[in-house]
Amino acid sequence: MSASHENNHPLSQSGEIRIDTGVIINKCYQCGKCSAGCPVATEMDFPPSLVLRMLQTEEAVQMEKLLRSMSIWLCVSCEMCLTRCPMEIDIPTLMDYMRQKSVKAKKTNPKANKIIAFHKSFLDSINYTGRLYEMGLIVDYKMRTGAMMQDVAVAPKMFVKGKLNPIPEVIKGRKKVAAIFNRIHKEDKQ
Amino acid sequence: MKIGFYPGCSMKGGAREYQESVSALARVFDIELVEIPDWNCCGATAAHNLNKELSLSLPARIMALAEREGLTDIVVPCAACYNRLSLVQHELGADATLKSKVCSIIDLKYEGTTQILNIIQFIDKYITDKLEEKVVKPFNYNAACYYGCLLVRPHAILNFDRVEDPQSMDVLVTKAGGNAIDWAFKTECCGAGMSVSRTDTVARLSGEIMKDANDRKADFIIVACPMCHSNLDMRRPEINKYLGENITMPVLYISQVLGLAVGLDAKTLGLNRHMTEVIFPEKPVKAAADIPQKVVTTQKMEA
Numbered sequence: 001m002s003a004s005h006e007n008n009h010p011l012s013q014s015g016e017i018r019i020d021t022g023v024i025i026n027k028c029y030q031c032g033k034c035s036a037g038c039p040v041a042t043e044m045d046f047p048p049s050l051v052l053r054m055l056q057t058e059e060a061v062q063m064e065k066l067l068r069s070m071s072i073w074l075c076v077s078c079e080m081c082l083t084r085c086p087m088e089i090d091i092p093t094l095m096d097y098m099r100q101k102s103v104k105a106k107k108t109n110p111k112a113n114k115i116i117a118f119h120k121s122f123l124d125s126i127n128y129t130g131r132l133y134e135m136g137l138i139v140d141y142k143m144r145t146g147a148m149m150q151d152v153a154v155a156p157k158m159f160v161k162g163k164l165n166p167i168p169e170v171i172k173g174r175k176k177v178a179a180i181f182n183r184i185h186k187e188d189k190q
Numbered sequence: 191m192k193i194g195f196y197p198g199c200s201m202k203g204g205a206r207e208y209q210e211s212v213s214a215l216a217r218v219f220d221i222e223l224v225e226i227p228d229w230n231c232c233g234a235t236a237a238h239n240l241n242k243e244l245s246l247s248l249p250a251r252i253m254a255l256a257e258r259e260g261l262t263d264i265v266v267p268c269a270a271c272y273n274r275l276s277l278v279q280h281e282l283g284a285d286a287t288l289k290s291k292v293c294s295i296i297d298l299k300y301e302g303t304t305q306i307l308n309i310i311q312f313i314d315k316y317i318t319d320k321l322e323e324k325v326v327k328p329f330n331y332n333a334a335c336y337y338g339c340l341l342v343r344p345h346a347i348l349n350f351d352r353v354e355d356p357q358s359m360d361v362l363v364t365k366a367g368g369n370a371i372d373w374a375f376k377t378e379c380c381g382a383g384m385s386v387s388r389t390d391t392v393a394r395l396s397g398e399i400m401k402d403a404n405d406r407k408a409d410f411i412i413v414a415c416p417m418c419h420s421n422l423d424m425r426r427p428e429i430n431k432y433l434g435e436n437i438t439m440p441v442l443y444i445s446q447v448l449g450l451a452v453g454l455d456a457k458t459l460g461l462n463r464h465m466t467e468v469i470f471p472e473k474p475v476k477a478a479a480d481i482p483q484k485v486v487t488t489q490k491m492e493a
Contacts, residue, residue: 039379039395074391077235078379079343083353088346099239118387122236126248130230132199141386151386154424154465161463163204173228176297180251183295184243 013058021097027087028052034081034091044071048081048091055094067102071095073112117144127181130171135164191316194261194304195223196252198271198416199231204424205268205416207460211445212267212309214458218324218449219317226256226264232274235383246288247295249278253306254298263305265312267445269415270382272308273340273348279306280347308341308350309414309444310358317448321365326453328367330473333447334408335359335370336399338418339379353377359444363412366451373406375399380421393428396421400429404437409471411441419443424465440468 014025028049035047046054046069054062066072072095081091102108108116121140125133138155142148158164171177193216201209216223229252238245253275256264266272282289283302293300307315337356345353354377360370378399381392400422403411413419422429423441430436441464449459461468 039381040391043391074388076339076379076382076384076391077238078339078382080339080377080379083343083345090344092344096238096242100242103240115384115387116240118383119236119240122234123240123244126231126233126237130228131202132231132234134199134203138386150389157465158204158424161465162206163463165203169202171228171230173230177230177248177251179297180247180295181244184241184247187243188241 013055013060013063017055017094017097021090021093023090023094023097025052025055025089025094027089028056029087031086033084033086034089037080037084039078039080040074040076044074045069046071048075051094052089052091064107066098067105067107068109070109070111072098072102073109073115114145114147117141120144123181125168127178128174129168130174130177131169133165133168135166136168191220192222192224192261193312193316194256194259194264195225196229196256196264196266196271196275197225198266198268200268200416200420204420207463208267208416208419208443208445210458210460211443211449211454212265214454215313215317215445215449215452218452218454219320221316223265224259224261226252226261227259229255232271234270234274238274243292243295245274246278246281246292249275250282250292250300251296251298253279253302253304254293254296254300256304257299257301261304263307263315265307265309267309267312267414268417269308269338269341270417272306273343275306276348277344279304310341310362311350313362313444313448314358318362318365321362321448321452324452325365325367327451329363329447329451330367331369331409331471332371332407333363333368333410333412334373334403334406335363335376335412335444336403336418336422337377338413338415339377339382341414342377359412359414362444363447366448368447368451371406371408373402373408375402380418382417382421385417385421385425389425389428390432392421392425393432396425397429397432400426400437400439401433401435404435404439408439410447411439412444412447413441414444426466438466438469440464440466442468 032049035041035049038048041047075095077092121137125137197209233245233248279302342353342356351358363370381395385392446459
């Protein structure tokens with residue numbers, strides 16, 4: 001999906017967001033319930049209500065700050081903000097939108113590297129086996145981040161409890177799942 | 191009776207005991223769970239964070255396979271998978287162009303006709319009516335029912351239970367002979383998929399949940415999601431370090447609680463697999479006056 005316009009006028013930021021996500025950011029009247037309910041607002045550089053306000057300014061510099069922010073990566077997609085918003089503004093969808101925009105524009109915050117590495121390792125596992133292979137995910141994540149010693153103490157106990165599979169489950173349609181990844185990646189490059 | 195079953199990746203690994211207990215419970219009530227053939231991962235948080243089309247296509251393939259198999263109901267016990275499948279079904283149902291695009295990406299026919307049930311909806315539809323007559327060993331403990339995020343939100347799409355103070359699991363625990371306590375963290379977030387990449391955040395969020403349950407004298411926390419379980423159970427050392435306390439309260443799946451009540455043994459239900467050891471407190475553990483009493487209605491909750 002990309003922004004388009006019948007006339008040749010450039011789209012406003014809020015207009016582009018509306019076309020790409022269906023979310024109308026100008027409905028926000030800054031009541032702050034999203035930030036009050038957000039479990040990670042205290043760790044964010046910009047809490048959710050401020051994110052909305054920054055987008056409403058229509059200034060490219062504010063969008064730039066958001067694409068480089070930690071807020072978009074700290075959001076845990078718990079949907080509390082949307083639940084409590086009196087205007088039912090879908091902030092989780094906005095967060096997904098900005099995360100993907102940030103990755104595409106290569107503007108991700110360096111402090112979010114571990115979070116993004118985890119997501120990428122997760123998707124790689126699905127691409128290779130059709131499912132999430134937990135042990136493979138952790139090894140792949142450690143290779144990406146260099147956090148080799150993280151959680152080594154918990155692994156043996158998990159293994160004893162039957163929670164770690166030494167061998168991945170590979171589905172028969174593995175290639176069909178990989179084909180889904182390929183089709184989407186091809187389209188993204190166009 | 192045959193019902194479609196989507197276990198999801200967690201139930202094949204870290205949450206094996208969830209699958210064991212759901213399957214055992216289904217057997218007691220003569221329900222045959224049919225696993226969707228060759229199912230794939232739903233993509234979880236990673237997909238919807240990084241790639242919108244992937245986050246639509248992966249769940250769509252699962253539901254397309256279920257349709258091909260003629261499965262009209264599928265039970266999805268993992269709250270995160272349930273959430274993804276439901277949201278995708280909703281989004282594709284509302285946008286025919288998007289739906290046909292996704293169909294061509296997955297190279298399968300997808301109608302969107304499958305009924306997706308979370309674990310509680312599944313129990314309510316097929317088990318609840320017969321539950322009380324099967325209870326042989328009442329679960330006579332104080333239970334803090336923890337719903338988390340993805341079972342109840344977003345309400346506009348899932349339309350399941352009350353969004354701030356849900357009751358459906360409390361009702362089930364009560365029917366199993368338990369005392370579902372009133373507490374404040376029923377739908378607060380545990381930190382979800384940040385367990386590995388932001389363990390400190392998870393320790394704080396899950397720590398606050400554990401603390402409230404413990405302060406209100408719960409004997410057990412009851413969950414319906416493998417991610418909630420792993421954060422509250424496996425991350426207990428980090429949680430206790432954050433709190434500066436030593437909370438030993440076990441975390442059980444709702445399927446394990448009902449399984450115990452209908453007389454299944456601990457091993458069949460996988461109680462031995464939890465990282466925080468499951469120890470049953472001797473009764474009565476707490477003075478009755480300390481326990482916040484509540485009346486749980488057994489009437490069906492308004493949507």
